[in-house]
Amino acid sequence: xxxxxxxxxxxxxxxxxxxxxxxxxxxIFALNLVSSPGSGKTSLLVRTLQALGGRVxxxxxxxxxxxxxxxxxIRATGAPALQINTGKGCHLDADMxxxxxxxxxxxxGSLLLIENVGNLVCPAAFDLGEAHKVAILSVTEGExxxxxxxxxxxxxxxxxxxxxxxxxYLRFDTARAIDYALRVNPRLRVIRxxxxxxxxxxxxxxxxxxxxxxxxxxxxxx
Ligand SMILES: Nc1nc2c(ncn2[C@@H]2O[C@H](COP(=O)(O)OP(=O)(O)O)[C@@H](O)[C@H]2O)c(=O)[nH]1
Ligand SMILES: [Mg+2]
Numbered sequence: 001x002x003x004x005x006x007x008x009x010x011x012x013x014x015x016x017x018x019x020x021x022x023x024x025x026x027x028i029f030a031l032n033l034v035s036s037p038g039s040g041k042t043s044l045l046v047r048t049l050q051a052l053g054g055r056v057x058x059x060x061x062x063x064x065x066x067x068x069x070x071x072x073x074i075r076a077t078g079a080p081a082l083q084i085n086t087g088k089g090c091h092l093d094a095d096m097x098x099x100x101x102x103x104x105x106x107x108x109g110s111l112l113l114i115e116n117v118g119n120l121v122c123p124a125a126f127d128l129g130e131a132h133k134v135a136i137l138s139v140t141e142g143e144x145x146x147x148x149x150x151x152x153x154x155x156x157x158x159x160x161x162x163x164x165x166x167x168x169y170l171r172f173d174t175a176r177a178i179d180y181a182l183r184v185n186p187r188l189r190v191i192r193x194x195x196x197x198x199x200x201x202x203x204x205x206x207x208x209x210x211x212x213x214x215x216x217x218x219x220x221x222x
Contacts, residue, residue, distance in 0.1 A: 012126055015094035019129025022101060023112070027219030029212045030112040032092075032128050034152055035136035036145075037118030040162040042070045043195035044136065045113055048208075049077040051201055056212060057110035061100055063092040063117045070115060080104065091122035094129055109216055111208065124151035131211060132157040139163050139170055143177035150184040158189045158207060165194040 023030050033041045042062075049058055060081040062070040071083035082104055084096050097114065106112060114130060116123040124133075135156035137145055140163055146153040153159065159181055161174065178190050191207065193200030 009125060012094045015098055016127035016129040019094055019098055019101065022098075023129060023131075024215070024218055025222055026106065027109040027216045028106055028112050029110075029208070029215035030114060030128075030130040031208075031211075032114045032116055032123070032130035032133045033136060034116045034120075034123045034133055034156065035118060035138075036120045036141060039118070039136045039138040039141065040195045041115045041118070041136055042073050044160065044162065044193065044204075045115060046073055046077055047195045047198065047201055048113070048204065049074065049079045051198075051205055052111075054078070057107040059104055059106055059110060059112055061092075061097065061104075061112070061114045063096075063115055065089070065117060086117055090117055090119045091126050092116050092128060093126050097128045109212070109219070111212060120145065120149040120152050124149075124155045131215065134158045134160060136160045136162050137177065137181070139166055139172045139174070139177075143173050143180060146177065146181040146184050153181050153184045153188065156185065156188060158191065160191050160193045160200070160204065162193045162195065164192045164199055165197040 035041055045060060052058055058079050060074045060079060062081055062083045063086060064070055065086050068083045071081040074081035082100050084092060084100060114128060133156040135152055137159060181188055191200045191203045193204060
């Protein structure tokens, strides 16, 4: 079992490194959005694309076990989206992304948003070649999730604490949730967000802009 897992992850890491080099050469800033189902990944992406308003070329890879629903929600904003259905699989892997990249006609310097399969466990172990994993935790999930599913929060560089518009209706201790997440990953950046009210979207866009600038600079050096 251990050997099989090592082989699978080793192969995935090699493919992810190829993706990372491919993206770097083109100055493309790629994010891997990970969370449990229903935390608001697609809603945040729609809101983000609307707020960007075409200012930056952006494209989306949607991962779900079944259906094209999320890709259709993205395309309604005018942004291109490619849906990957993983069937029985509980996460995207680097090879799936490698096969998607050349089919997407991505502009140099663009933003690539990858919505992973909703699952707080499997996607943590699989590097896709992204610049950062972004974990979304919604306030309806309970503040204990970073401690129960630490790998995901340890692998992420940013956590969007989403659905904060619902806080008045819940017993959710925001400070405790953030404290738990930081215990697992002291370097984690946290942004409180709401895809519904738009809270935090400016801060999230500023974080994206900084990443895009870094990706562009890195492509110029390459
Ligand atoms: N109140 C509230 N609802 C949200 C927010 N973000 C997403 N939702 C709702 O949560 C549900 C799941 O959202 P979706 O974007 O499909 O989540 P995903 O499975 O992570 O892609 C939908 O009914 C959304 O309307 C938010 O910030 N506030
Ligand atoms: Mg979704």
